[in-house]
Amino acid sequence: MARSGKREKEEQQRFESACVEHLDALYATALRMTRNTSNAEELVQDTYVRVFRFADSFEWGTNLKAWLFRILTNTFINNYRHKVHERRYLERVATEPIYDQVLDSEARKFASDPEAHVFSSFFKKELDRALDELPDDYRTVVVLSDLQGFSYKEISQMMECPMGTVMSRLHRGRRILQRELIDHAVAAGIVSVSEVEQKKSGREPTDLKEFRRSRENGS
Amino acid sequence: MNCAQIVKYLDAYVDGELEAGRMIEVEAHLDHCETCGALTVLRRRMKSEIAALDDGIVAPDHLRRRVEGLPRTGTRRLKVAIFAAVPIAAAAALLLVFTVGPWSTSEAGGEPMAAVVDDLVQRHARELPMEFKGPDPSLAASWFRGKVDFPVHAPRLKLSNASFQGARLSSVQAHQAAHMVYTVDGHRVTLMIFPVDNLVVRGGNEVRVDGKNVVLGHRNGYNVAVMIDRDMAYALSSDLSPERLISLFTELSI
Ligand SMILES: [Zn+2]
Numbered sequence: 001m002a003r004s005g006k007r008e009k010e011e012q013q014r015f016e017s018a019c020v021e022h023l024d025a026l027y028a029t030a031l032r033m034t035r036n037t038s039n040a041e042e043l044v045q046d047t048y049v050r051v052f053r054f055a056d057s058f059e060w061g062t063n064l065k066a067w068l069f070r071i072l073t074n075t076f077i078n079n080y081r082h083k084v085h086e087r088r089y090l091e092r093v094a095t096e097p098i099y100d101q102v103l104d105s106e107a108r109k110f111a112s113d114p115e116a117h118v119f120s121s122f123f124k125k126e127l128d129r130a131l132d133e134l135p136d137d138y139r140t141v142v143v144l145s146d147l148q149g150f151s152y153k154e155i156s157q158m159m160e161c162p163m164g165t166v167m168s169r170l171h172r173g174r175r176i177l178q179r180e181l182i183d184h185a186v187a188a189g190i191v192s193v194s195e196v197e198q199k200k201s202g203r204e205p206t207d208l209k210e211f212r213r214s215r216e217n218g219s
Numbered sequence: 220m221n222c223a224q225i226v227k228y229l230d231a232y233v234d235g236e237l238e239a240g241r242m243i244e245v246e247a248h249l250d251h252c253e254t255c256g257a258l259t260v261l262r263r264r265m266k267s268e269i270a271a272l273d274d275g276i277v278a279p280d281h282l283r284r285r286v287e288g289l290p291r292t293g294t295r296r297l298k299v300a301i302f303a304a305v306p307i308a309a310a311a312a313l314l315l316v317f318t319v320g321p322w323s324t325s326e327a328g329g330e331p332m333a334a335v336v337d338d339l340v341q342r343h344a345r346e347l348p349m350e351f352k353g354p355d356p357s358l359a360a361s362w363f364r365g366k367v368d369f370p371v372h373a374p375r376l377k378l379s380n381a382s383f384q385g386a387r388l389s390s391v392q393a394h395q396a397a398h399m400v401y402t403v404d405g406h407r408v409t410l411m412i413f414p415v416d417n418l419v420v421r422g423g424n425e426v427r428v429d430g431k432n433v434v435l436g437h438r439n440g441y442n443v444a445v446m447i448d449r450d451m452a453y454a455l456s457s458d459l460s461p462e463r464l465i466s467l468f469t470e471l472s473i
Binding site: 012016024046048049050052108110124146177178181 | 253
């Protein structure tokens with residue numbers, strides 16, 4: 001066999017094992033996206049089928065991890081994501097301006113509260129659950145940004161949407177998470193009762209509870 | 220910059236995506252504003268907590284083996300092979316031999332069966348890409364060898380109006396399954412073969428076909444027929460009628 005043929009084969013093997021090195025990260029992300037182990041496995045398998053099939057389109061010297069995640073995200077969006085009408089509804093509810101203002105002032109009060117530091121010990125479990133409950137598009141952006149460390153530009157390529165959309169989804173997603181954590185701290189009694197009353201009186205009841213209720217009814 | 224403006228730039232600031240000029244403005248504000256400073260600390264903490272959430276998550280071994288065993292169809296130099304369905308030569312359809320008993324509905328085992336039907340319909344509805352391409356089903360059986368730990372025989376085609384599209388590895392209730400796709404009368408039909416050792420495939424509508432039990436189910440407009448034979452399940456999913464699916468067991472000689 002010609003030398004070049006041997007080199008090609010080595011290059012191909014190197015490429016394949018480099019792809020498989022990202023299996024754990026792809027699986028963890030697929031699990032976040034689908035929230036179900038058997039669908040996550042299916043999604044990862046589909047992703048690798050495409051990865052090996054479209055290996056030709058990968059250019060050496062570019063970011064392999066970003067390329068793999070682009071295929072994963074694409075496969076998820078096309079085959080696994082929830083239906084469009086549900087998504088639109090959720091986006092509309094979560095973008096009410098009143099929701100923004102309430103969140104801001106609450107978060108400020110909360111963040112400035114010295115008692116809030118106790119909160120970190122509860123953080124992980126609540127955050128885990130809250131993240132899983134985010135609408136698909138918001139969750140995907142948060143996972144790609146915070147868990148996998150991709151840039152806004154990389155995420156916009158993965159999701160095939162403008163950078164502005166990535167930023168607004170990230171913004172909305174994190175606000176929802178922030179709000180969930182504050183609600184949790186209130187429920188766990190970390191923030192004092194008078195503080196709760198104060199917050200309740202300044203809040204429209206049209207926010208997250210409503211949002212959750214409509215989501216439950218809608219799905 | 221005021222507090223309301225800071226909130227707009229907080230994400231990009233925490234993510235290190237803010238351009239230099241804006242960053243200086245944000246930091247100037249944070250230097251003298253306590254609540255914005257506290258909010259930034261909260262956001263940073265949230266980001267780093269999220270970053271660590273999935274530490275230690277590893278792909279299960281069976282998935283790793285499956286991925287490592289995937290065919291390298293589009294190598295770094297080979298063009299992607301384009302699959303074209305080839306019509307199968309005409310062959311006489313076998314005479315259908317089955318008896319449709321009274322549609323009995325048993326309650327025991329109904330729920331686990333529902334989960335199996337869910338999986339089957341989901342796999343069928345998604346039109347997943349095939350790892351092994353048709354049109355020759357006899358090659359599919361050898362393709363599965365060594366990939367699954369149960370016997371797979373890919374049904375031969377006896378119908379003039381049927382073709383074999385391809386095969387892939389799949390799962391039913393986290394159990395490995397051989398997944399094959401046929402086209403019959405222009406309708407896509409998915410055949411899943413999997414061992415039933417730990418699965419309850421009972422309940423719902425049961426009929427006897429050629430002395431074997433066939434369980435019928437339906438979900439989201441799709442019909443499912445599962446035949447159990449010597450601890451193996453052969454499940455057909457399609458938008459074809461249940462009667463047509465039952466007849467396929469014989470016609471495809473499953
Ligand atoms: Zn401020």
